[in-house]
Amino acid sequence: MPELPEVETVCTTLDPLIRGRTIGAVGISWDRTIGYPEPERFVQEAVGRTIVGIERRAKLIVIRLDLSNVITVHLRMTGELRFHPAPPEESLSQHLRMKLDLTDKSLLEFIDPRKFGRVELLTDVEFNDVSNRFGVEPLSSEFTPPTLAKLLSSRQRQMKPLLLDQSVVAGLGNIYVDEALFRAGIHPLEISSNVPVEHSHLLHAHIVAVLTEAIANQGTTLRNYRSGLGESGSNQRALRVYGRGAGAPCLTCNTPLVRIVVGQRGTMYCPQCQPRISAPRELDR
DNA sequence: CACTGAGCCTGCTAGC
DNA sequence: TGCTAGCAGGCTCAGT
Numbered sequence: 560m561p562e563l564p565e566v567e568t569v570c571t572t573l574d575p576l577i578r579g580r581t582i583g584a585v586g587i588s589w590d591r592t593i594g595y596p597e598p599e600r601f602v603q604e605a606v607g608r609t610i611v612g613i614e615r616r617a618k619l620i621v622i623r624l625d626l627s628n629v630i631t632v633h634l635r636m637t638g639e640l641r642f643h644p645a646p647p648e649e650s651l652s653q654h655l656r657m658k659l660d661l662t663d664k665s666l667l668e669f670i671d672p673r674k675f676g677r678v679e680l681l682t683d684v685e686f687n688d689v690s691n692r693f694g695v696e697p698l699s700s701e702f703t704p705p706t707l708a709k710l711l712s713s714r715q716r717q718m719k720p721l722l723l724d725q726s727v728v729a730g731l732g733n734i735y736v737d738e739a740l741f742r743a744g745i746h747p748l749e750i751s752s753n754v755p756v757e758h759s760h761l762l763h764a765h766i767v768a769v770l771t772e773a774i775a776n777q778g779t780t781l782r783n784y785r786s787g788l789g790e791s792g793s794n795q796r797a798l799r800v801y802g803r804g805a806g807a808p809c810l811t812c813n814t815p816l817v818r819i820v821v822g823q824r825g826t827m828y829c830p831q832c833q834p835r836i837s838a839p840r841e842l843d844r
Numbered sequence: 845c846a847c848t849g850a851g852c853c854t855g856c857t858a859g860c
Numbered sequence: 861t862g863c864t865a866g867c868a869g870g871c872t873c874a875g876t
Contacts, residue, residue, distance in 0.1 A: 591852090636853085637853090637854085637855090654854095671853095672853085672854060672855065673852090673853050673854055673855080674852080674853050674854075675852070675853065675854095714845085714846085715845085715846080716845090716846065716847090717846090717847090720846090720847080782855090782856090783855095822847080822848085823848085823849080
């Protein structure tokens with residue numbers, strides 16, 4: 560599923576392609592894809608707008624329009640935003656949920672088999688409210704080792720749910736949290752306030768490294784993810800725990816990896832490399 | 845505050 | 861071969 564590196568890749572590939580183009584028409588084939596406003600109004604307000612740029616905030620694709628509006632796209636699990644320089648000959652994807660026809664005949668398609676993805680049209684002011692609900696951007700200069708140390712020490716939450724919480728750190732998802740915790744040697748159920756400062760500094764470095772490497776590899780393609788040009792990423796071969804089966808040997812120590820469910824999400828870790836610091840609570844068993 | 849579970853969805857796979 | 865049950869999970873909301 561698309562997380563920060565995948566969304567970043569989509570944005571950087573799409574920006575030079577759609578910047579400066581104007582929306583001529585909007586097609587909506589699954590109403591609930593439009594999260595806000597009502598589909599009718601979405602169309603009214605989008606048509607005629609010129610795209611001035613595209614950027615990322617957390618896992619949101621932010622398409623900046625003229626007249627102080629934005630279109631945000633959240634890919635959720637299986638969403639794909641794909642640009643076509645000219646209308647495809649035939650066979651529109653059966654999973655096409657929305658498309659923007661641009662006035663130069665090019666088009667931007669939103670394809671989403673699972674229908675979890677959402678597209679919204681907001682004013683800059685409304686978008687700022689959305690943006691302010693997200694936590695720190697992990698690749699920004701504001702994300703420092705002391706910043707992360709404080710985020711961990713000020714709460715008593717399990718590490719994995721904490722890192723997945725978009726209001727704490729923005730853009731991390733299941734893949735990169737598992738990978739960063741593995742590299743930092745931190746158990747996914749460890750209580751955040753019990754993580755020593757040196758360990759949190761290590762985690763900081765690994766979060767940055769894991770995301771930076773994934774962006775360099777154009778993202779992780781396990782199933783659906785594609786860039787704005789329809790290309791797969793190659794970061795899947797850099798994964799050390801995510802996507803490997805329970806019992807697969809740890810690449811560091813050969814210990815069989817363990818799979819648990821945390822907050823409804825499958826979680827892989829190495830019991831040898833990621834030991835608990837504090838005593839596990841009853842419920843963690 | 846921290847945590848749990850339901851609901852949203854459909855393609856894929858394991859098992860019969 | 862053909863069918864079905866169960867799994868995958870980001871996010872929001874309601875309840876403990």
